[in-house]
Every structure is written in structure tokens, then in C-alpha cells.
Amino acid sequence: MKIILSALLCCIVSASCVNANATVNIGGTRLLYNGDKKEVSLSVNNPDSTPYLIQTVVDNLTSDPKKPPFIITPPLYRLNGGKENLMRIIMTGGLPQDKESMFWLRVKAIPSAPREKNTLQIAVATSIKLIYRPTALKDINVEKESGKLSWRVSGHKLEITNPTPCFINFNEIILAGKKLQNVSYAAPGTTTTFDLPSGVNGGNLQFSVISDFGAVGSLHSTSV
Structure with a gap:
């Protein structure tokens, strides 16, 4: 029984190491949304040969239960190996016009699992800052x-x-x-x-x- 458990643990650790290194590339470490724009875009690139399921959401910086006023298209999609996709972020509600607002834009990449093998698949999550800057502050440094x-x-x-x-x-x-x-x-x-x-x-x-x-x-x- 101990031998079986040890072998199973080795398989899990090995799978973790292989998949933890796999990821996608996000086009930037932050995203600035100027108030005079109708939308902003963010590129996601998959340099691997493995397809990924990409899920993207906008979260508040704090535990504020109010939903952030943004929609993302597409919010969930398949990104094949060697391909790039451009996501659109659109503001749907009002934000203060006398100061900036900041949110987390979270991108989760889930690798596809080979059908013939029992492997542990690890979702790789990346968080970048989404900063909304009102039109009145457009030229601020x-x-x-x-x-x-x-x-x-x-x-x-x-x-x-x-x-x-x-x-x-x-x-x-x-x-x-x-x-x-x-x-x-x-x-x-x-x-x-x-x-x-x-x-x-x-x-x-x-x-x-x-x-x-x-x-x-x-x-x-x-x-x-």
C-alpha cells in the first residue's frame, strides 16, 4: 500500500512541475482605461503547443461586494497553441470623475488534459492592475x-x-x-x-x- 501511495505521489508531483511551467503571455503588467475611450483591449498570447481555456474577470481591489462596472468580451474562450487573442474591456457604469479608480484584471489559463494520460492540470492565474482615469485627468503625470x-x-x-x-x-x-x-x-x-x-x-x-x-x-x- 505504501509503495502504491508513493508512486501516486510521484506522479502528482511530476505532473505539477510540468504544468506549472506552462503559461500564456499577457500584453502588459497594467491596463490604463482613459475616460474618453469607449473600450480598451488586452492581448493574450499562447506560445505553447498546448491549447488553453482562458477565463478573464475584473475584481475589486478590496472586499467591496459591489460588482465592478466592466464587461469583458470574450470572457471565456479556447486559445490554441501559437495563437493570440485580443480581449475588449468595456465600462458599463459610472465611476468617480475627480479621481482614478483601480481594479484587478485576472486572467486564468487552464491547460487541456491529454485524454490518454492521468495528469494533474494546474490553472495559471495572472493579475494585472486595471486603472480607470477620468477624462479630466487625461494629461496627468x-x-x-x-x-x-x-x-x-x-x-x-x-x-x-x-x-x-x-x-x-x-x-x-x-x-x-x-x-x-x-x-x-x-x-x-x-x-x-x-x-x-x-x-x-x-x-x-x-x-x-x-x-x-x-x-x-x-x-x-x-x-x-
Whole structure:
């Protein structure tokens, strides 16, 4: 019985390793939806020989139960090996026009299973940020806006106040020579907190942000 279980476990692990490396390519790390556009598009490419079932949904950043005001066409489709498909994202409801809104666009790729073999198929999920920018903010520069952030240390936390109408997505934050872990973004008009490294309570602060196209900006310096 132990021999059978061991053999079965080896098969499962082997299948996991093979399929975990298989994936599809998404056309970008984020998607900007300008308010003056009727829709935006996102390309999905399958470089493998294996067909995939592609499922795409838009989720809220938080646990807000309200459904995001977007539809995706097609939301579910087969993508054959060596092929590319263009998905359309269309806004169906109203969003604030005085600040940006941000969501998760999730793309799940499920490989097809060979009929003649018992294999473990693993769905590979990719999440990118979908940022809605109202028409009034069309020409805004996130890199410049990040210079308006206010920084302060409160206990074991770094507080960041964002007075701008933009989502500021951080690449890194370094305080007193130590990099903060798990930094994400500062939402417009809010104060965000991140944990400080052990033993750090102030000093020279450096940070960089990510542009609309996924590029890392220059390193900014200030002090707290």
C-alpha cells in the first residue's frame, strides 16, 4: 500500500512541475482605461503547443461586494497553441470623475488534459492592475504627482498621505538604507501605512513609482 501511495505521489508531483511551467503571455503588467475611450483591449498570447481555456474577470481591489462596472468580451474562450487573442474591456457604469479608480484584471489559463494520460492540470492565474482615469485627468503625470506625497513615521509604521487624484503604485521604498517589505500603492485622497523594518524610526527616505506602462521611475529622496 505504501509503495502504491508513493508512486501516486510521484506522479502528482511530476505532473505539477510540468504544468506549472506552462503559461500564456499577457500584453502588459497594467491596463490604463482613459475616460474618453469607449473600450480598451488586452492581448493574450499562447506560445505553447498546448491549447488553453482562458477565463478573464475584473475584481475589486478590496472586499467591496459591489460588482465592478466592466464587461469583458470574450470572457471565456479556447486559445490554441501559437495563437493570440485580443480581449475588449468595456465600462458599463459610472465611476468617480475627480479621481482614478483601480481594479484587478485576472486572467486564468487552464491547460487541456491529454485524454490518454492521468495528469494533474494546474490553472495559471495572472493579475494585472486595471486603472480607470477620468477624462479630466487625461494629461496627468503620475511621476510628478508622486512628489506631492506626505511622509511620516508613526510608531512602527510609515504613513503616506496621498493628496493627489492618482493611484501611486510603488516599486520600492527605502528608509535609512533598509527596504520596506510588501509595499503596494497609495490610493487617492487617503493615508496608507506600511510596516517599518526592525530598528528603523526615521532618516533618509527613497522611493520609486511605477508608470502607466509598467516602467520604474527615477529614485526620489526626502527625509522623515
